[in-house]
Amino acid sequence: MSHSSMTAGLSRRQFVQAGGALLFAAECPITFASKANAAGGGAMMNSFVRIDPSNVITMLANHSEFGNGAYTVMTMMLAEELDVDYRAIQVEAAPTSPDYYSPLFREYLTAGSVTTGSTWLPMRTAGAKARAMLIDAAAQDWGVAQAELSTEAGMVHHLATKRQISYGQLIDSIHRLKIMPPETVSLKDPSEFKVLGKPTKRYEGAAKVDGSAQFGIDLKLPGMLHGAIARPPVHGGRVVSFDATAALKMPGVVKVKAIGAGVVVLAKSYWQAQKARGELNITWDRGDNDGVSSEQFYSDYRALAEQPGILAEDIGDALGALSGADRVIESVYEMPLLAHATLEPLNCIAQVSENACTIWSGTQYQSNDQEVISRFLGIPQEHVTVHRPLMGGSFGRRSSKTADFTVEAVEAAMGESVPVKIIWSREEDIRSGHYRPLFVHKMRGSLDASGMPDAWHQVAVGQSLMQGSKHDPAYMVRGIDIYSLDGCLQEPFGVFPYGTSYQIPHHRVESHNAPRVGIVPQEWRSVGHTHTGIAYECFLDELADAGEIDPLELRLRLTKDHARMNRVLRVLREKSQWDEPLGAGRGRGMASRIYSVSPIAQAVEISVADNGDFTIDRVVCVLDCGFAVNPLGIEGQVEGGIAFGLGGAAFGNIDIVNGEVQQSNFHDYPVIRMPQMPKVEVHILPSDEPPTGVGEQATAPIAPAVANALFNATGRRVRRFPLSSQGFKLV
Amino acid sequence: MKLTVNGTEVNIESEADTPLLWVLRDELDLVGTKYGCGMAQCGACTVHLAGQPIRSCVTPVSAAEGKAVETIEGQTDAAGLSAVQRAWLETDVAQCGYCQSGQIMVATALLKKNPAPTDQQIDTAMAGNVCRCGTYPRIRKAVHLAAKLIATEALV
Ligand code: FES
Ligand code: FES
Numbered sequence: 001m002s003h004s005s006m007t008a009g010l011s012r013r014q015f016v017q018a019g020g021a022l023l024f025a026a027e028c029p030i031t032f033a034s035k036a037n038a039a040g041g042g043a044m045m046n047s048f049v050r051i052d053p054s055n056v057i058t059m060l061a062n063h064s065e066f067g068n069g070a071y072t073v074m075t076m077m078l079a080e081e082l083d084v085d086y087r088a089i090q091v092e093a094a095p096t097s098p099d100y101y102s103p104l105f106r107e108y109l110t111a112g113s114v115t116t117g118s119t120w121l122p123m124r125t126a127g128a129k130a131r132a133m134l135i136d137a138a139a140q141d142w143g144v145a146q147a148e149l150s151t152e153a154g155m156v157h158h159l160a161t162k163r164q165i166s167y168g169q170l171i172d173s174i175h176r177l178k179i180m181p182p183e184t185v186s187l188k189d190p191s192e193f194k195v196l197g198k199p200t201k202r203y204e205g206a207a208k209v210d211g212s213a214q215f216g217i218d219l220k221l222p223g224m225l226h227g228a229i230a231r232p233p234v235h236g237g238r239v240v241s242f243d244a245t246a247a248l249k250m251p252g253v254v255k256v257k258a259i260g261a262g263v264v265v266l267a268k269s270y271w272q273a274q275k276a277r278g279e280l281n282i283t284w285d286r287g288d289n290d291g292v293s294s295e296q297f298y299s300d301y302r303a304l305a306e307q308p309g310i311l312a313e314d315i316g317d318a319l320g321a322l323s324g325a326d327r328v329i330e331s332v333y334e335m336p337l338l339a340h341a342t343l344e345p346l347n348c349i350a351q352v353s354e355n356a357c358t359i360w361s362g363t364q365y366q367s368n369d370q371e372v373i374s375r376f377l378g379i380p381q382e383h384v385t386v387h388r389p390l391m392g393g394s395f396g397r398r399s400s401k402t403a404d405f406t407v408e409a410v411e412a413a414m415g416e417s418v419p420v421k422i423i424w425s426r427e428e429d430i431r432s433g434h435y436r437p438l439f440v441h442k443m444r445g446s447l448d449a450s451g452m453p454d455a456w457h458q459v460a461v462g463q464s465l466m467q468g469s470k471h472d473p474a475y476m477v478r479g480i481d482i483y484s485l486d487g488c489l490q491e492p493f494g495v496f497p498y499g500t501s502y503q504i505p506h507h508r509v510e511s512h513n514a515p516r517v518g519i520v521p522q523e524w525r526s527v528g529h530t531h532t533g534i535a536y537e538c539f540l541d542e543l544a545d546a547g548e549i550d551p552l553e554l555r556l557r558l559t560k561d562h563a564r565m566n567r568v569l570r571v572l573r574e575k576s577q578w579d580e581p582l583g584a585g586r587g588r589g590m591a592s593r594i595y596s597v598s599p600i601a602q603a604v605e606i607s608v609a610d611n612g613d614f615t616i617d618r619v620v621c622v623l624d625c626g627f628a629v630n631p632l633g634i635e636g637q638v639e640g641g642i643a644f645g646l647g648g649a650a651f652g653n654i655d656i657v658n659g660e661v662q663q664s665n666f667h668d669y670p671v672i673r674m675p676q677m678p679k680v681e682v683h684i685l686p687s688d689e690p691p692t693g694v695g696e697q698a699t700a701p702i703a704p705a706v707a708n709a710l711f712n713a714t715g716r717r718v719r720r721f722p723l724s725s726q727g728f729k730l731v
Numbered sequence: 732m733k734l735t736v737n738g739t740e741v742n743i744e745s746e747a748d749t750p751l752l753w754v755l756r757d758e759l760d761l762v763g764t765k766y767g768c769g770m771a772q773c774g775a776c777t778v779h780l781a782g783q784p785i786r787s788c789v790t791p792v793s794a795a796e797g798k799a800v801e802t803i804e805g806q807t808d809a810a811g812l813s814a815v816q817r818a819w820l821e822t823d824v825a826q827c828g829y830c831q832s833g834q835i836m837v838a839t840a841l842l843k844k845n846p847a848p849t850d851q852q853i854d855t856a857m858a859g860n861v862c863r864c865g866t867y868p869r870i871r872k873a874v875h876l877a878a879k880l881i882a883t884e885a886l887v
Contacts (some may be wrong), residue, residue, distance in 0.1 A: 019738040066827050067825075067826035067827030067828070067864045068826075069826070201820070201823045202823055202826075203824060204828075205820055205823060205825055206820060207828075208825035208828030208831055209812065209816040209819045209820050209824075209825065209831060209835065210763070210803065210804070210812060210816060211761075211762075211763020211764070211802070211803035211806075211832050212763065213802050213828050214762075215765075215829060217762075217765075217766065218756075218762035220760065220762075227758070231796065239855070251746055265779070269745070269749075269753060269757040270753060270756075270757060271745070271749050271750065271753035271757065272746075341862040341863060342768050342827075342863060343765075343773065343775060343827070343829045343830050343861060343862070343864075344767075344827070344829045345766065345767070349757050388829070390827070391827060392765070392827045392828070392829025392830075393827045393829060393863045393864055394827075395863070423766070425769060426767065426768045426770075426772075426773075428771060445772065620858045632823055636823065636826060636866070636869065637826075639865055639866070639867075639868050639869070640826055640864045640865035640866065641865070642862075642867025643862075644863070644864075644865055644869065663768075665768055665770055665772055666768050666772035666773055666861060667770070667772055668810075671861055671863060672865065672867075673858050673859075673860075673861060674853070674854045674857045674860070674867045674870065674871070675855065675858050677865065677867035677868060679868070680868055
């Protein structure tokens with residue numbers, strides 16, 4: 001199995017030239033690359049599939065594998081239509097070429113849980129077209145009708161004459177007969193699926209139990225130097241001067257130099273570099289963010305939330321209804337900065353020559369890496385080669401818009417004749433990272449005579465993810481970052497084709513983009529929902545309580561016109577035994593969200609001790625993700641998504657004081673551990689809708705569901721996160 | 732300095748204070764053992780030293796001199812994957828997989844001491860191992876399965 005294109009037997013450039021303008025999916029004519037020919041006459045059946053005469057079937061994967069199961073679902077799709085064992089397929093990271101850009105993002109990017117949905121048709125079509133060509137070749141070779149042939153396990157069969165031939169053995173015929181891909185091809189009906197929809201183990205699972213899986217941090221190139229970077233104490237700080245006399249005397253140290261990110265020590269091994277870094281004497285210019293503090297963010301944002309923001313949605317007359325209401329319920333929700341803390345720390349290997357650059361990087365976003373590096377070095381984009389190994393977690397951190405952890409490696413490697421590998425220590429990761437931006441949501445609501453929500457007014461304040469980035473045109477609507485309000489609007493907004501699924505008669509939502517200072521904001525698993533989910537679902541719980549309506553019943557009524565969410569909620573009520581009373585000291589809470597278009601709801605049961613220590617006894621999760629391509633993978637993503645969101649809500653917190661991040665490692669930035677992990681029951685609803693991704697869906701509801709359960713158990717409402725800062729400790 | 736790693740004696744050139752983790756990874760190319768925190772907080776670097784699970788990121792290589800070091804690479808022998816590894820595979824535990832070498836090394840040590848751990852004993856034994864992907868429910872399941880595999884295989 002080859003997880004990177006390091007061993008690619010094909011020059012992408014030649015393929016592109018020979019194939020002309022290639023579209024996504026299997027629209028290209030068959031093309032033969034000289035290298036593949038030299039390696040034994042392999043055939044590029046289409047952009048995604050190469051078959052070698054030795055019967056090696058290779059899938060070119062245009063999405064990253066960081067635990068999300070991308071390689072599993074993609075090989076399953078290909079295997080289904082091509083009639084091969086999904087594990088017999090070799091995976092190669094597809095090169096950074098527009099042919100492999102996501103049709104949705106128009107970039108080479110794995111994000112937004114789109115992999116399953118956006119490869120569903122292209123990858124199956126690629127398999128079906130390749131299969132059609134193999135059938136065509138066999139039919140011509142044997143002089144029989146195509147309809148008499150069948151395929152199974154990588155072989156074409158002619159039952160009547162008991163003949164069979166492997167796919168690889170047909171490649172010469174495909175060359176000789178100049179067989180072209182069919183214009184159209186029909187895909188299997190779901191009733192015929194042998195692989196899709198079946199619980200299927202992780203494609204690269206075996207390599208992940210014996211230590212052989214190669215992550216970026218594991219790669220070693222001949223002569224490579226290891227680099228450790230001393231970074232400024234404040235984000236945006238700069239090196240004024242440094243004294244490396246002591247560091248240079250340390251064993252293995254080769255060079256010390258200043259780069260944009262700080263001062264880099266290059267040594268023969270990583271430990272030597274890290275150790276010598278401690279001997280550096282650096283004078284820093286602390287820069288513009290010296291005075292920044294997260295407490296100041298909170299108070300500035302609270303003040304901003306009192307001012308009118310940019311109006312995103314104004315259904316009915318929320319302001320009028322609120323000013324005429326007998327009772328107005330008001331709350332402010334505050335969510336801190338969060339770090340991603342991928343377990344594999346960020347790292348990148350770079351090699352720079354006169355007019356070219358190669359990086360080996362665990363990245364979600366290789367077209368952007370390529371673009372940023374080409375700009376940085378002033379070389380053409382296609383002279384930047386990106387090799388993509390497996391990644392030890394990602395959660396949004398590796399989709400860096402600034403390409404921070406790649407471009408610094410390139411800078412460190414400039415002027416060196418050998419490749420340079422930079423590894424971030426955990427301390428660098430926590431202190432010098434990009435963060436889920438801090439958000440404040442001001443909420444006001446009123447009820448109608450029956451106790452149901454009548455008016456809703458929400459003002460969100462936080463740093464925008466997209467403002468001023470190249471995504472600005474697509475994701476900013478009238479100055480509003482649609483992620484800042486994801487899941488807060490009743491109507492579809494911008495490129496998000498969905499609303500909350502709830503119907504509240506008067507619904508007004510405003511947004512402020514907080515000043516871009518102090519940090520770099522970054523997507524964090526489930527993105528906007530990480531804060532909007534808390535504000536929206538907890539405040540809905542407050543309205544339910546004020547109106548004396550059961551929170552699940554309330555949502556059932558609010559979603560009566562949203563069939564998919566309503567079904568999810570009905571199943572949740574039943575599966576969680578929602579209406580059965582719990583004993584003293586126990587509590588139950590729930591939340592429901594639309595992630596992309598897909599509904600999900602969770603109910604949690606907790607036990608709280610008098611001192612605020614609590615356990616989560618059970619999480620019941622019901623989701624509708626369209627056709628469930630791999631139920632086993634989905635369950636894993638749901639458990640993982642819950643763990644991630646729960647850790648963030650329970651104790652995730654990055655504090656900045658005088659510009660400096662106060663946390664540094666897992667002892668002061670705790671994450672969820674085994675004893676705290678609840679039992680999770682996953683119910684995937686059957687659906688014929690096209691599949692949607694689940695990598696982030698389950699992260700969205702867990703934080704508000706737990707906060708609502710704490711209220712249910714104790715009568716205390718948490719409005720500032722994490723829960724640990726409010727006396728509730730998850731044990 | 733001499734170490735015995737996965738049954739083979741090796742000569743070490745790294746400085747004596749180098750953490751065993753970086754000796755394994757950078758000098759011996761045994762990169763299955765992972766760096767996650769460098770301060771005994773995550774368990775990704777767990778190996779066995781004289782049969783005991785230790786955090787190799789805070790263990791200087793000099794402390795391992797003359798002792799047997801077992802890493803994830805040593806868990807697979809001519810007969811194939813260990814029972815714990817097979818249980819992991821069967822349960823489809825791994826997501827990103829980065830923590831799993833450490834998880835497997837801790838689980839292996841646990842099962843040697845306690846062949847039939849309860850959920851709570853598993854939780855306690857494995858509390859030092861972080862999995863950012865949240866594979867904890869499956870790790871629990873896999874430890875139970877491994878216990879079963881070891882018990883049945885001992886009978887034959
Ligand atoms: S790297 Fe050793 S415990 Fe984390
Ligand atoms: S599987 Fe990713 S950290 Fe455990």
